Amino acid sequence: DTKIPWWKTATGYQIYPRSFADSNGDGIGDLPGIISKLDHLADLGVGFIWLCPIYASPMRDNGYDIADYYDIAPEFGTLEDFDRLVAEARARGIRIVMDLVVNHCSSDHEWFRKACETRDCPEHDYFYWRDAQPDGSPPDDQRACFGGSAWQWVETVGRYCYCHFGPQQPDLNWHNPALRQTIYEMMNWWLDRGIGGFRMDVIELVGKDIDARHYYEGPDMHRFIQEMHQACLAGRDVMTVGESWSVTPKTALDYCGRDRAELDMVFGFNHIQAAWDPAKGRFGPNLFDLRRHKAILADWQYALADDGWNSLYLSNHDLPRPVSHYACDGEHRVRSAKMLATVTYLMKGTAFVFQGEEIGMTNVRFERLDQFRDIETLGQWTEQGAQGVSLDDFIAGANANARDHARTPMQWTAEPGAGFSGAEPWMMLNPNHVDINAARDRANPEGVFEWYRKLIALRRSESLVWGGAFELLLPNHPALVAYLRTEGARRMLVMGSYSGDEVHLSAADLPLGDWQPVLANADGVNAPGGDMTVPPYFAGVWIEEG
């Protein structure tokens, strides 16, 4: 079917540039490093790269604080390197999707510098300013994501400025029409350079009503996204995916329904947040509940069955490593990695693989505060430590969920430096790179990489994957995820076990069919519809030709 847009059958690969490959021995990954690894991605079969921010930035939040939207951070390279990346990737059939961070910029951006000099310049209104209360305190008690008050006092203009994330990430005032036009111009400049689209950072935060303290999915969000679509996206063959921590299956089509002219997809986080303590967020993990997890994912599948489109992911640069988080990162690591990818990426939607996932990289065992680098981890320790949380408890929470896990350097080889860099990396390497690395995994036909390669090929070749209707099976089973994908008379059955023990199924548990095996990460397992003994972390895929 030629009407299917390229990004529906493609698999994306997310790169966190700082931690991917260092070409010049300064301990920091860079664009030439990425170019040198493009064959790894071409072998994997990916159709696009989501590149985390590479713009000029003081890097307080590793690039999610942009000082110049038209330039590349010097430690990452130059615009020439970027153009070369786009061209070299295209030569391998890979598009470059950029991270668009426009809810906020860096306090080093010249807009903010001007805005702080005087109230009487156009840039002053590019930010949200409010007066102090009579006693000098901030307008309200809103806390910033990375700790402290969300309000930063700027003495030169005698006002507080709203900063949702960190004190050096002032929020941009989307209610200023000139600012919006400036952003659209910048987006068009990158699109004209030949990029494949945008991943839009916290797009749910544009259009907020600061005074009503209505931040997420605020009153003007959809109006602004529609305007952006008209100004930049309409008529271009690009893909867009908006990050939204607040979107639910009920509101998803408001962003990506076909009559909306907004975005192609959203990244939702309902299933991630279900495993967090509502008050403590990621640093207060709750027990993982597979029944709840798969119910949420199934709700998303059903909500976007006929309109809109799902994004499918196991991790990203803000989340722990999936084998450690959901399954087993010890004895059954390889099998776990295959199982998680199988049940996630054969749902209906576009798959996003995060760097290192394709070789089954794991969490780190952090022991000391000085091993963390993330502004969120360090800021939250300041905040929670002051509230009486002990360092041991905090480190336990951070070991479960800190963003740092995703950011340890990519493990290419067993050598010192892991083939990532010849120098001391900007953040610690996981010591297990001696065993877990791309060179070793790729040399093994039973490795994780080879499984991902097959799965990604199946996503491209099998119309059941992009077109088949989804139906969750065994919704109440505590250890198995199973579902059907159906298109006409053909069916695909996907099953994965999240258990470290054997699981027994009887004949009535799964539909009987003429099931032909397509993929299995362990041998000797019966076809569905009969008695089955399911080995630990098993994954299987069967197709019935009908």
Ligand code: TEU
């Ligand atoms: O993340 C949004 C975001 O809100 C979180 O990842 C946040 O850490 C979490 O909700 C609270 O625990 C995006 C980017 O993905 C992230 O890397 C940036 O730090 C953030 O926006 C600010 O740009």
Ligand code: CA
């Ligand atoms: Ca470098």
